[in-house]
Amino acid sequence: MLYESFRSMGVERALKRHASGNIFYSHPGRGKGEKMARLKIARLGNPILRQKAAPVDLNDLKNPENEIRALVQDMVETMHHEGGVGLAAPQVARSLQVAVLEYEENERYPGHGTVPLTVLINPVITRYSEEKQLGWESCLSLSDFRGRVERSLSVTVEAWDLEGNKRVIDAEGFLAVVLQHEIDHLNGLVFIDRMDDLTQLAYEEEFETYWMGEEAVEA
Numbered sequence: 495m496l497y498e499s500f501r502s503m504g505v506e507r508a509l510k511r512h513a514s515g516n517i518f519y520s521h522p523g524r525g526k527g528e529k530m531a532r533l534k535i536a537r538l539g540n541p542i543l544r545q546k547a548a549p550v551d552l553n554d555l556k557n558p559e560n561e562i563r564a565l566v567q568d569m570v571e572t573m574h575h576e577g578g579v580g581l582a583a584p585q586v587a588r589s590l591q592v593a594v595l596e597y598e599e600n601e602r603y604p605g606h607g608t609v610p611l612t613v614l615i616n617p618v619i620t621r622y623s624e625e626k627q628l629g630w631e632s633c634l635s636l637s638d639f640r641g642r643v644e645r646s647l648s649v650t651v652e653a654w655d656l657e658g659n660k661r662v663i664d665a666e667g668f669l670a671v672v673l674q675h676e677i678d679h680l681n682g683l684v685f686i687d688r689m690d691d692l693t694q695l696a697y698e699e700e701f702e703t704y705w706m707g708e709e710a711v712e713a
């Protein structure tokens with residue numbers, strides 16, 4: 495597509511990877527020869543998307559054989575396969591507070607930066623900026639739709655990584671949107687819940703026909 499920008503492509507479908515894509519995840523906690531699995535995406539209407547996900551017991555992370563590692567591997571594999579930039583565990587029908595995200599610089603629209611593969615366990619947004627941004631979002635769980643959503647321009651997120659280390663992430667712009675979108679999933683929310691104006695909800699094809707040009711001007 496000519497108009498692929500992070501803003502217009504939406505949150506979870508921004509990256510279409512080359513076959514040689516940047517997949518650098520190692521496979522701790524899973525024996526040699528065991529394959530990662532692609533998981534089925536839970537779509538809107540599946541009640542699991544509307545539940546508050548259960549927190550992960552951080553003590554479990556200390557066990558190298560813990561099931562969270564295998565889940566994360568499968569989520570990363572699924573995110574890559576689906577061309578997403580983020581995926582939350584409820585979207586693969588696991589009601590746990592786990593999310594993964596990763597995206598690369600897009601050469602057509604530089605400036606969004608690159609985020610290496612990031613695993614968020616029990617993430618909490620501890621700061622929302624008052625300044626807002628408007629952007630079109632999509633979601634693997636509502637894959638036919640785009641909607642224009644207002645989000646905080648910047649946020650601070652506290653989370654734990656797979657080793658059980660606490661991380662504090664200060665993010666703005668696109669990354670801040672991805673974080674807000676994915677953490678919403680862990681609280682039973684999807685992007686349409688954040689829309690004030692449902693006239694700006696569109697099917698993918700109509701989005702491309704009627705809205706994309708306007709967005710390109712803003713970009």
Ligand code: NI
Pocket residue numbers: 506632633634635675679
């Ligand atoms: Ni989503």
